[in-house]
Amino acid sequence: MFGCCVAGRLLQTNLQQIDETHAAFELPNAASINHVCVFLLGTVPFPDGYGASVHFFWPGRGFQLLGMLSNEKPSAIFRLRGSFSAQNTSSAAHSAFSSGTNTPTDVTAILGLAIEPLPTIAAQIAQLPSAVQKSQQQPQGLGDPTVLAEKVVKHLFNYVSGFVGGSGVTPDSAVPMGMIARWYESFVGKVRAGGVGFLENVE
Structure with missing residues (x-):
């Protein structure tokens, strides 16, 4: 359902299904990553009223909410270098994505996807800094x-x-x-x- 591409690397489709609503990509050599793109493959759409929140997990630093995907916004590019803070996302997302990845010396980061109702995702996005919020919004008028x-x-x-x-x-x-x-x-x-x-x- 999802694809992931780190700038300068091959496309990743090795999605790891964690449970019915959570999945993740492993990002090896994470210290060298500047930007990452995540997108729907176009084979399976989200159910009506649902989308995916996108989270970044760095071992030893916790989670950060990056943004979202939906049927109306099927792809997004996120800047990772210089933008990571120790802000944690929900404990449910933390426990789902961090299983087996909590070794501080591990250089492999995790890009996590949580399928959730769109209003829930919108509430999470509203807590992001305003510049990030703006990048996650659907262009005005194109929702029609x-x-x-x-x-x-x-x-x-x-x-x-x-x-x-x-x-x-x-x-x-x-x-x-x-x-x-x-x-x-x-x-x-x-x-x-x-x-x-x-x-x-x-x-």
Whole structure:
């Protein structure tokens, strides 16, 4: 259901299921990690009204809540270097993720995911510093499926019109399917890398 990628390393899909609502990725050589991206693989969505809170565990320092994932926000990038504090998350998350990983000399950190109701996650996010909260919020307007669909179509139109001469795309313009395929691959890559926030820039 989840994937994880540390900047400069291969993609990780070796998710360890802890119980029905908790899972974790081991992050070896954690001292060298600057950024980590976690995302939904697109194979299994969250149940309606649920998402996942994302936690970082450093042996000997405890947990820190990083942010969240949801069906509307299927990926997120977190900066780890220089941002870790000893702030603990809920004791339930601590006991679930830290089993067998409490050796202070262990250089392997844990990226934990807890599937929870969205209101519960929102309450946790509200306690984060304001800059982190802002990065976790869904772009305004894009929660409306109609607005989102319109932005996607405009993005495609702008992409295609960049390859058509003259005044742009007209009703009788022929657009090769390969061009649409390239747009789709690029579009999906952007969504997986950072969500749909980039669509706010589409005019």
